[in-house]
Amino acid sequence: MSLKETRRTDPELAGLIDEELARQEACVEMIASESIVPLPVMELSGSIFTNKTLEGLPGARFQAGAGIADKMEKLSWKRAKELFGAEHVNVQTYSGSSANHSVFAAILEPGDKIMAMRLDQDGHLTHGSPANWLSKFYNHVFYGVDDSGRINYEELEKMAKKEQPKLIICGASSYPRLIDYEKIAKIAEEVGAYSMCDMAHVAGLVAAKVIPSPIPYMDFVTSSTTKTFCSARSGMVFCKEKYAKLLDKGTFPGSMGSIHLNTMAAKCWSFKYAASEEFHNIMAQVVKNAQFLVAELQKYGFEIVSGGTDNHLLVVDLRNKNVNGRQMQDALDKAGISVNKQVVPFDPAKPHITSGIRIGLTAVTERGIKEKELVKIAEWISRVTDAPEDEEVLKQVRREAEELMKNFPMYPAEYFGEQQLKNNYREKGLS
Numbered sequence: 001m002s003l004k005e006t007r008r009t010d011p012e013l014a015g016l017i018d019e020e021l022a023r024q025e026a027c028v029e030m031i032a033s034e035s036i037v038p039l040p041v042m043e044l045s046g047s048i049f050t051n052k053t054l055e056g057l058p059g060a061r062f063q064a065g066a067g068i069a070d071k072m073e074k075l076s077w078k079r080a081k082e083l084f085g086a087e088h089v090n091v092q093t094y095s096g097s098s099a100n101h102s103v104f105a106a107i108l109e110p111g112d113k114i115m116a117m118r119l120d121q122d123g124h125l126t127h128g129s130p131a132n133w134l135s136k137f138y139n140h141v142f143y144g145v146d147d148s149g150r151i152n153y154e155e156l157e158k159m160a161k162k163e164q165p166k167l168i169i170c171g172a173s174s175y176p177r178l179i180d181y182e183k184i185a186k187i188a189e190e191v192g193a194y195s196m197c198d199m200a201h202v203a204g205l206v207a208a209k210v211i212p213s214p215i216p217y218m219d220f221v222t223s224s225t226t227k228t229f230c231s232a233r234s235g236m237v238f239c240k241e242k243y244a245k246l247l248d249k250g251t252f253p254g255s256m257g258s259i260h261l262n263t264m265a266a267k268c269w270s271f272k273y274a275a276s277e278e279f280h281n282i283m284a285q286v287v288k289n290a291q292f293l294v295a296e297l298q299k300y301g302f303e304i305v306s307g308g309t310d311n312h313l314l315v316v317d318l319r320n321k322n323v324n325g326r327q328m329q330d331a332l333d334k335a336g337i338s339v340n341k342q343v344v345p346f347d348p349a350k351p352h353i354t355s356g357i358r359i360g361l362t363a364v365t366e367r368g369i370k371e372k373e374l375v376k377i378a379e380w381i382s383r384v385t386d387a388p389e390d391e392e393v394l395k396q397v398r399r400e401a402e403e404l405m406k407n408f409p410m411y412p413a414e415y416f417g418e419q420q421l422k423n424n425y426r427e428k429g430l431s
């Protein structure tokens, strides 16, 4: 990570990497889909496997020179299946989105009906958004949450019986509560639909066994490997053994080209690491931190969607405050706290404005932030809410936030080259 050759050949670009490092280090990162990868994940993502082109599965490759990659892919299978207790895994998929493409390619025909979580209650784009190309090929129906902010399972069951979908998807990007996977799988079975969970947001919590797993219940489980899993920018798909062949064909040649062996290697490392006590402890603290922050924010009169959280994220409903989601995202960003605006259930505001923000605890927890620091962070969020346009307040909070984050470095200093450290805010200060 010294960027030695980049710095020599392209100082302009190297400068941007330095700036981004400084930004990440200085900022209280609370975008719920972000996490900080362990150093081996970064090393392996840039490893020699980048050079190798390969298609197909171990034993049935389309190119020569596959022997070592075969060993690595099989090792990934073994680790992933053990970690998640899964019958079958495909580790070739490029991302969470491409994991979903694999499953659709495996089991759906054009015109088939997919039932998923409402997009304005944060089902994912790939679950049926008209803005996503996949929606052109399928019919979509959507279930949602009730007034309490939790999935309405009765509505879900009624809709499934009436609509007779081919596939029922659960899993979302801003749902702070546990999902009753067993119940949804049962409903799918009753109506003869496939069941699928997209656990992109919670895969790390599932791997560390701090929340229940969808894998024993669902026909297919897809995931991104970023977010709480804290690994490479990539994906993974699990399924019941009886669907193994379909899934593998849906992945290649169904929806992908050559494998990204470099990120596969990084995932392989993470499948081992995620079974460790260290990872378990981080994930357990993530949930503790999220619940603690809910309680702190409630002291300042913030409304929390569904009244709390069971996982790594919480959604703040700002309608009782004098600020909308977009203003709050911008103000907090100026104050050194990174979140995203978020639609709340039955949100009267437009999707590009919104009435809420989503806050995730993964990245700050990885850096060592605990209850004591969250007391301050909650206070900062409250100060910004009360004066989102007061540049002095935003600047003051930013100074305090940067000061705090200095005590929680993302990576050991010796990992970076001398130049990178010199350019770093630890030397220069950002504000």
Ligand SMILES: *Cc1c(COP(=O)(O)O)cnc(C)c1O
Pocket (backbone or CB within 6 Å): 033, 095, 096, 097, 098, 123, 124, 126, 171, 172, 173, 198, 199, 200, 201, 223, 224, 225, 226, 234, 235
């Ligand atoms: C983030 C997300 C995805 C997409 O994952 P990428 O790795 O970004 O493609 C899919 N589904 C859900 C529910 C997500 O939150």
